[in-house]
Amino acid sequence: MNQLEDREVCEALLSAAQAGVDIDLIVRGFCTLRPGVPGVSDRIRIFSVIGRFLEHSRIYYFQNGEEDPLAGEYYLGSADWMERNLSDRVEAITPIRARPLRQRLWEILQVMLADQRQAWDLRPDGSYAQRQPPAEDGQAALGSQQVLMDLARRRAELTEPAPCQG
Secondary structure, eight states: OOOBOOHHHHHHHHHHHHTTOOEEEEOOSOBOOOOOOTTTTTTEEEEEEOOSSOOOOOEEEEOTTOSSGGGSEEEEESOOBOHHHHHSSOOOEEEOOOHHHHHHHHHHHHHHHHOSSSEEEEOTTSOEEEOOOOTTOHHHHHOHHHHHHHHHHHHHHHHOOOOOOO
C-alpha cells in the first residue's frame, strides 16, 4: 500500500503479531506502525520499495493458516490504511477468487518481498535502511520493478499473435 496510519488497523496488526502471526507489509510511503519492537511488534516486518516508478500495488494477502499460499485470501483495493481513506471516503476492495489470478498476485508479492535493490527496511526507531544485493545474485541486483517488467515482456512475447501472411 502507499500509506499506513489508521490507529485501529495498527492496533489490530499489533494484536495479531503478539498472538504469533508473522506480518510482512510493503508500505511505500508514510507509516506510523513501528516494526521489530521486542515484545510488541517483533513479528512485523515493514519495508518500502522505491524505484523509478511511483506505483504501489494494493494487494492484500492473508494466509489464514493455509499451507498452500493460493488457498489464502487475496484482495485488491484502492484504499490505503489511513483513517481518512477508511472512514471518510468511498473505497473499494474486492476478493480475488480465480486461482490463476491468485497465482499472479502471489508471484508479484514474492518478487516484491525478495527485492534486495530498491527495498528499504523500516527499523523500530522509524529510520530506514536500504537493502544491499549480494554481488553474485544478478536477479536480486535488478530490483523488483525491473524483474516484473522483464516478466511482463517475456509473457507478452509468448502470447503475441503470429504475423499475417499475405
